[in-house]
Each structure stands twice: as structure tokens, then as C-alpha cells.
Amino acid sequence: MPDNKKYLGMTVYEESGGNFSRVIEEKDLNALPEGDVLIRVQYSSLNYKDALSASGNKGVSRYYPHTPGIDAAGIIEESTAPDLAPGDEVICMGYDLGMNTSGGFGQYIRVPDNWVIPKPSSLTLKETMQIGTAGFTAAQCLLAFEENNVLPSNGPVLVTGATGGAGLISCMLLVQLGYEVHALTGKTDQSPLLKELGVSKVHDRSLGMEGSDKLLLKARWAGAVDSVGGQVLANVIKSMQYDGVVTSFGNAMSADLPLNVYPFILRGVHVVGIYSAECPMERRKTVWKRLASDLYPKKLEQICSSVTLEKVSEAIEQMLAGKLVGRKLVEVDNELSAHLD
Template sequence: MTNETFRALVVEEVNEEIQAGVKACTLEDLSAGDTLIKTSYSGINYKDALATIKNGGVIRSYPMIPGVDAVGEVMETTSDSFKKGDKVVITGNGLGVSHTGGFSEIVRIPNEWVVKLPEGLTEKEAATIGTAGITAVESINELERNGLSDKKARILVTGATGGVGSIAIAMLKSLGYENITALSRKKNEDFLYALGATKVISLDEFMPEKIKPLQKQEYDFVLDTIGGKVLSAILPQINYGGAITLCGNASGIKLETTVLPFILRGIKMLGVDSVQLPNEKKEAIWERIANELDKERLSTIGAVEEPIDRIEEIVTHLLEGTHSGRTLIKM
């Protein structure tokens, strides 16, 4: 299919300005790889939105096709681990950042990036989960490795209506946790309760007028997706011996805090990266999702399918913080 064209969202630098638009491409426009995949879906993440703007901190060389995850069917491969026709999922490893990504009808990648879709998950479900779900479940794994086991533990999830936050709530509820507080700029209560939240609070309610070094111990474990000032306000409220995972920076990259929550309450702050996770860990996470995530709760997220031509509009909503749930680009 060397001369065949397909559509992709291409981000380019023109006269020192960043432009993004859907274009006809050929295999010559794709990064090198051993496996060709016909893309079925690619989920839109906040990181993908940043990839389309100047100084977004995601893409460093142009032109580039963004899209940090993709689900589809193998067209050609040199691998012995999977074959033509297999359904597969790809997340991380530079996809859509330094390697042409999922916002393309055809994706070409190295064999070692490919994970076979586990039984029990459809392509749409896998795309709904995507990088956001891998991040959410790895965050839960980290909390469980650092003390979370009591099903009655007080758990806070920030950025609750976003991709990572919404899947985290659905997974926590599926695992039997009974006390999940959802924190969101948008107080979308019905949606969050349907996912599994037992309490919903808005950012305005949560943020104190002044952040003190130590405050009332409100939460045992926290899954934070937004960072910044919100994170600064959470740390003084974590219970003795508790832990918090960090996986996002929608509220900013700066952190103002003191050592007191760490040295007087023994809390742990755990960084979570889903990009460079080895495939063995990703495969284990996908298996856990396939076996333990309540698919009815996943359907509550209500992933919206959109054509590739609407990406720019959706990206605008993501950057403005007015986007809820999961949006999938259906190829």
C-alpha cells in the first residue's frame, strides 16, 4: 500500500507558528516501525490537546501526527507474537510525541509497543480506557502497593470528570471501595455518582482561603490528576500514613508545600508515569481492566465517537477545561 493515501491530523510549524489540520498522508509520512495497524479508534487526552499548541511541551520536532493511544487491527507485521487480523492496543512509548501517533487512519510502530487486546474488551471499550485508563489503574496499583486495602478508606479523586479521573472512580468502585470523593471544577453530580462516587465536591468548595501547613485529616488516599494549587491544598489534609499519586498538571506544574505532612504524618507522594511502563506491566494492567472493571460503569462514561475532522474543536474544549468524559476519534 506504498502509494495509498489515508487521513491524519498533522501538526506543523509554519513561520514560527503551530498549525494543525487533517491532511492526506502516505506511509512516507509515518515514523519507522515493524507493524502496520489500521486504526479503529484513538482517544483524545489533555496531552494530545497540548500537542497542538505552541510551547505545549509535548512535541519538539515537526511535522508530527499526535494521538498518544490507538486501537486497531494488524495489517502487516514481522512479529512472532501476533499476526495480521489481531486486534491490538498501543499506548505511550512516544506515540504521538516523538513518533507519529494515533490520529491517523494508519499507524506504524515497533513490534515491542504492541499489546494484544485482552479477551472481554471490545475495541471501543479499550479506546475509552486508553492511556487515561492505564494511568488510572497504575495509580490505583501504586496506592494499593502503599497501603490502600481497606474498602472503607476515604479516597479522593481530583479532576473527576476527566479521562483519568472518571475511569479511576469507575475502577475503584468496581474493586469494592466504598468511600470515594470526586473533586471537579464542574459539579456534574449525576455523572459522578453513576460512575461510583459517594460524595461530590466542587473546586470552589474545596479550596481554602489560606492553605495551612497542616489541616484536618480528611482523606486516607488520594489519586490526583491535576497538580498545582489543588495539590498544595490536598497534602495538608491527608491522613497519617496515607499516600497520594500524581499523574497530571492541568492545574499547573508548580507545587508550594512544606515538609510537615511528610515528617509529621508520614505520608507518601508517588509519581505515576504511563508512557515508559514496560509492556509486561501494561499487559497486566489491561488484564486487570478486562477482568475487574465493571463494564456498566465504563459505559456510564459514555465515550462519544467523533470524526477526525472535529478534533480541533474538541481540543479547544480540553484546553479551556470545559470538556467532560471521554471522546474517541473513530477512523
């Protein structure tokens, strides 16, 4: 590979006055960080953490200029790792990728070998990024239900933030496994989509705010998947059945949790935190094995749309404005790269 190899990627620059700008530009391969594995990225996906990084959120990315993209799937071009060879199709998600390490919104990444997982043979690279961190998170929620014996026969389950990527995939997987799924969303105009996925009932997010002044609410849910946090999560916890399980992975409303102890000491409610960035490798492999088999989201195409690298900035603005529904696949290695090869 020539020393002056160039590739295309997004760069976020910090401007004067605390402003940030985004451009797609040629980048130097030699400027990538040191690592064991060089991957030519075929696909990435847009996550809320990417939108924050791309808009200058120092809680996500401390240093700029920077290339976001916490998800990447592609083909190894160089490797010093004995179990990862050039030509292998692989996934890299989480850890520091796209936060302070140059991420998947560039046509190349260079990362440590212990960040890389071989692509499951039954999935295409495109499918892995349609699933991405959102689907990986949703699958972990399902595994938490399994591990805590939350069965479809226990009663209905609730998904908050149901039109986001992780919310929609959670709804899809829960329906596939036979649960009665209720969705809580501020985008009730998306009810037809949720019903197409098999959701039994769509609730306006105002339901999640009812009874905020009460210590306990009517026991309704056997399980819940929450990406909202704040008062909605508190009220969901207060609405759980005995031994109900709530999985929590987001703070779209708030990082605060205004709650009392009664759901725990009177109903035995369990709250399971779900994290993906630092998920141990063995658990990653287990989750991806399930996503490639019985937890494959069968209606994935219905909730996914694609955007090229040059158009991803527009999708970022839509996401930050709360106007994006479902998953956004980023086609990284497309016609833009033809003149660089």
C-alpha cells in the same frame, strides 16, 4: 500492499508567526517512520497531551508537520515481529507515539514491536480506546492503593480533577471496589453525573485551596488521586490520614508543589507518582489484564462520547478551553476512508 498507498490523518502544521494549523488530509504510507509493525488504526482517544501536541506545544512535540494521538488500537497489516502477525488486534499507547512519532490520529501507524500489546480477548478495540491512557492511568492508581494497603475500610478517598477522563474512571473504579469516594471539581454542574457513578460527595475545587497557609490540615483522606498538582495537591497531602497514599499524575493547575515536610515526618504520608508513557511492558500487561477483568469500568458508556477524525479538531478546542467532560473516543477508520480502499 501498493507502494503508493494513501490514508487519511490529521497533520499539524507550523505557520509563520508561531501559529499552528490542523487539517485532515491524504498522507503517504511510505512517509511513516521505520518500524517493525504496521497497524491500521480503528480507534484512538483524545488526551490532554494530544491537545497540547495539536496546538504546537514544543514541550510535547518538537517537530512539525506532525500527527498527534498517543493512543491507538487497530489491526496489524504488516509485521516482522515473530509474536505479532497480520490480522492481530493490538493496542499501542505511550512511548513516543503521537509525540514525535506519527500517532493515532492517522489511519496507519508504524511502530517498534516493543510498543505493541495484544488486545485482551474480553475487550473490543473500541473499549480499549474508551479506556485509553486515562483508564490505564486510573487503574495504576488503584494498583498503588492495593500495593500500599489502602483499603475501603480505612476511610474516604478523594479524586481531584474528577470530571476529566482519568478522574471519572478513577471515581468509577473506586466506587466499584467499595470505597467511599469524594470528588473535587471546578465543574460542579457535573455533580449529577458524578453521583450517578456512585460518588458520595462532590466538593467545589475551592475546598482544595483552603488552609494553604497551614503546615498541616485536618486528617480526612485515606487515599487520594490527583491530576491537578500545585496548591491543591499540596493541600491534599496535608489532609491525609496517617499512612495515607496520594497518587499524582497531572499538573492541570501547576507543576509546582508548595509544601513542607510535616505530612511525611508526622503522618507518614506516601506520594506515588504515576506515569504511563514509559510504563514497562510487563506492568502494562498486568494493568490491561486487570482492566479486562475486575477493574473493567462498568459504566464506561456513561462517560464516553465519540467523534470522527474530521471532527476531532473541534473536540481539541473544547478540551483546551476546559469545556470537555469525560472521555472522547476518536473513530479513526470510518466512512472517510471509503474512497481510499
